[in-house]
Amino acid sequence: MRYLVAKDSREAVALLNTGEDARLLAGGTDVLVRMKLEGKTPDLLIDIKEISGFSDITTENGGFRIGAAVSGAEMGEHAALKAMWPGVVEAVELIGSTQVQGRATMVGNLCNGSPAADSVPAMMAAGAMARIEGPAGTRDVLVADLLEGPGKTKLGKAELVSSVFLPAGLPKAGDAYLRFIPRTEMDIAVASAAVSLVLDDNNTVAEASVVLGAVARTAVFVPNAAAALVGSKLEPEALSACAAACAAACSPIDDRRGTIEFRTKIAGVMATRAAKIAFRRAGGKL
Amino acid sequence: MKQDFKILGTRPIRPDGLDKVTGKAMFGADKSVTGMLHARILRSPHAHAEIVSINTAKAEALAGVKAVITGDDFADVENSATRYTMQNCMAQGRALYDGHAVAAVAAVSKAVAAEALKLIEVEYKTLPHVTDVDEAMLPGAPVLHEGVKARTLGDDVSGNTVGYYSFGHGDLETGFSEADEVIERTFKTAAVHQGYIEPHACLADLGGDGRGELWCSTQGHYMVREVCSEILHIDASQLRVTASEIGGGFGGKTTVFIEPVALKLSQKAGKPVKLVMSRDEVFRASGPTMSSSIDIKIGMTKAGKITGAHAKLRYQGGAFPYEMVMMGAMSAFAAYDLEHVQAEGWDVMTNRPKMISYRAPGAPMAVYAVESVVDELCQKLGLDPIDTRLLNAAREGTKSSYGPTFKAIGLVEALEAAKAHPHYSAPLAPNTGRGISCGFWFNFGGQVSVSMAINADGTVSLIEGNPDIGGSRASISMMAAEALGIEFDRVRTIVGDTASVGFSDVTDGSRVTFAVGIATIKAANAAIKEMCKRAAKIWDIDAEAVEWVDGAAQPTGHNAGDFPPMSLAEIAATSGKTGGPIAGHHEGAPDKAGVSFGVHMVDVEVDPETGFTSIKRYTAFQDVGKAIHPAYVEGQIQGGAAQGIGWALNEEYIYGEDGRLQNPGFLDYRIPVASDLPMIEAVIIEVPNPGHPFGVRGCGETSIVPPLAAVANGVAHAIGVRMFALPMSPPKILKVL
Amino acid sequence: MSKIHVTTQVNGDAVEFLCAPDETLLDVLRDRLNLTGAKEGCGTGDCGACSVTIDGRLVASCLVLGAEVEGSAIETVEGIGTADALHPLQRHLLEHAALQCGICTPGIVVAAKALLLQNPDPSEEETRYWLAGNLCRCTGYDKIIRAVLSAASELRGENA
Ligand SMILES: Cc1cc2nc3c(=O)[nH]c(=O)nc-3n(C[C@H](O)[C@H](O)[C@H](O)COP(=O)(O)OP(=O)(O)OC[C@H]3O[C@@H](n4cnc5c(N)ncnc54)[C@H](O)[C@@H]3O)c2cc1C
């Protein structure tokens, strides 16, 4: 294996395009674990952390652009970002331990393609856009449109994600992310939910987005669950309709981390609990 | 028995502590020597397979590879137990479980060794496998080894059933007929791993002349020497084993997994070889404890008296014959004074890694099942769980369910302390339940050697042969200082290698403070005797006319007051002129260890929507006889409680249909993390063991016995439904809600 | 695999080493620099025994390549406290008997020090979550958490 530090994204793209088995290295908390457990190395590992701008969190059109090499810890320390998108930041901060937080990136979490990736539902609910650089230039796509299946994304050959853009938060809006794990830390989500809400002047839900993680081949929007919340003040009927819609949207697997039955049951629990947090963050009272 | 101690019961800083907080301490993988090779082991991906052939030619041809070995490199040994150990370290003919070693490589670097493993070609023919204990006992199950079935058993069980034991007395029929309520339940518990953070590691150097040096992380380096010299067919005297600092064991380092392999590679390559297991190897191929399937039947009167009790324990212990269910059968009902009781046990082989001891081996699952049924009876009959246990509690003079009559024991004291503790009367929040359980462990004595030198400057050097797994050098120094009457920091205790002090059994069975303690006191007494002699010589009086008081020789009898006391330091300073160096030593096998009982109380909250259980409050009461260093005793109690909580809630070996282990890592083998637990209050109770001069019982193991049922009982009260299988992971709890 | 030349700082000293491209920082520290204070409990980021800081940031050194630390400053347990002048954390760990086997201790020292630099007055809960990636199998964490909290209080000058 060779290890190279890319100076800019053009170089990284070019290196990805050489025909070798090349892999990008951001925080490495997935890449290095896989190398260790599989006992295999790629031909080329391309470190993207030195690329200018990749380690920055910048404001843009009232929102935030988060570089591909920004660590979870850095996001957690960014007060303004946290104030605008608390759900996204809390999702990122749930990834691994403090030690893992020191390295892991949100973009790596996305590109690793795990259906249980914590930051992905939160990014989707926030309407995040990924900026993609590739041989054909630069394009922006919704994070939701990048997901393909376990271990896979829709990135094309030699493409990389250089940053993720979180749009300007609206007034009276709030987001939240919750996951279920058997312990309190150091586990991978068994089921998770991100909810993003906008309230009207009445504190009634005007817009909602509900996304589930770890219950299907990718994180999934649950439009019916969102619809159940719109027009409500999270009354019990609205919440149970939301939960039922979540259960209906689940198509999980049985594995060592959870059963189909269990995942299906708790997905709605996570969603309704996250909805309440998002609601409060948006200024609503329960 | 002595009661007024100067040093015992204080909390000095452990002598090895500084090295451990600064990173200097040398653990198993921390030693390197120049010219050493790195070894790796190739492991079977199959649960059960015939090894048709192994072709190592390509690996041997790889540049940098210095030796490759397989099972064929190991000559047979006479003793069958040693043969099984050897075949567990390196398969011969058949791979018996996922992770079973089939070949090993030593090379100039880790990378080359890893590369070489990929070049070894193994042809397997897979065989039917079995990993569940009940299935493994069925006639017709794939049998792991022929001809080892317990002789007393009939055709109703398979050849995997290698042991049968029964303990008890009275007549069960009579007992159950006297009951107002009889409950009969079946339980299952998963296999769990000791989970020490330090993987097995060693550095071996075995020359062609049969002389060897071995550095390893072990609970017993004499055991390592005996087993390895037998397997390698060399004299015990030629193999010197040095125990590294040990990064946890809990019973899991009371056998060998890699040492014979490293020695054989070193012998073949003619160079030192370092071998360190990966975490995945630790889970797949070092011993977890047994899984179990248990039937319990207990009868009780309306007043809470247990009239009859019957346990049937079926333990699954992996791929080789073993004996451990006996401990479970002996422990099951030890807490109770019963007229009609029987506990039976079956040891069963399966296609899993060979079990090895885990803290109070065999007891936690048996006691979990018993204490769950006792709790259910109390619930059904509307009885207080502590009062009921007090009513039935074993005490001094009780004929135990496993035979012996108890001497002074502290169960009643522990139960009374629990009852009086504010925790017991604290109000409970919604969705919260309080669980109680008793627990028991024997504690052991065993063979021990201690050698103590009184140095000319008045300090004391003590060599003992038991690896220090949790602060024992501190408590041994404390006992030496107490016995000699000197300050703690004048004594330095080291763990000697196998060539520097006599044989010592493995650090297990909660025996070190007890057995090494006794040997230390006896060694000190021998040194004291000599020091009195020297003082007598200086004073020119009879040796019998000198006694040892507060660290000094004093004339007694008609010479009393004739001379001022002569301190250890003064006697030591002139020892060169009064007859040479002064020392004391003791070799023996003390056998009067005292059994230890504990009572744990826990408040658990169960999230009714997710089945998630959180531990809200935990208090553990334990009779330890005498707490030499109370902080380390508390630590043992807290650590055992935490392990038991993990066992109860989330830890388990998960096997797929293919017989492969699905969770060989800390991400999915879920031991408790810091945020999972509250503070764990340890309440020390001291009912002195009459078999030890300071009253020590041993304390390391009892604490893992009660938590399983305590947590299970708490969950039962929190959710109003009782679970009959461990772990009580959230999916299982939510299913019954 | 050709080796990579790396210049870095370890515990304040300039250090240069050669490493294979796939060699972890943990392997470099232990095998090449003879700093065996960081331990390998898992090699996959799960146990925290290999904790070090890179430019002040707490990481698991088993999840960092040696090649990645070019130009950065690394601190390991060997750089914290000396026998004569222990860091208060180390002293409190000893005084609380917060170690049994001690294999997790170096990682705990490094991780807890990073905590107190960022949050001098952590609650018990914050401390438990911060240290959730540092597995300890011996102690049940009770004494570790107490030691960290009392070291924090000493460092704040409350009961020095
Ligand atoms: C102990 C431990 C606990 C963990 N816990 C969690 C958890 O709770 N929740 C969770 O979701 N994950 C968890 N993870 C997984 C991992 O930490 C996260 O997925 C993390 O966000 C990955 O980020 P990274 O920067 O480390 O990615 P890397 O490992 O550097 O990369 C991940 C993948 O994405 C690719 N990649 C990286 N950057 C780009 C880019 N800019 N463009 C295109 N492709 C790219 C890489 O080639 C690789 O395939 C855990 C990992 C460990 C070791």
Ligand code: FES
């Ligand atoms: S060895 Fe790095 S986290 Fe376990």
Ligand code: FES
């Ligand atoms: S003290 Fe042994 S793992 Fe922490």
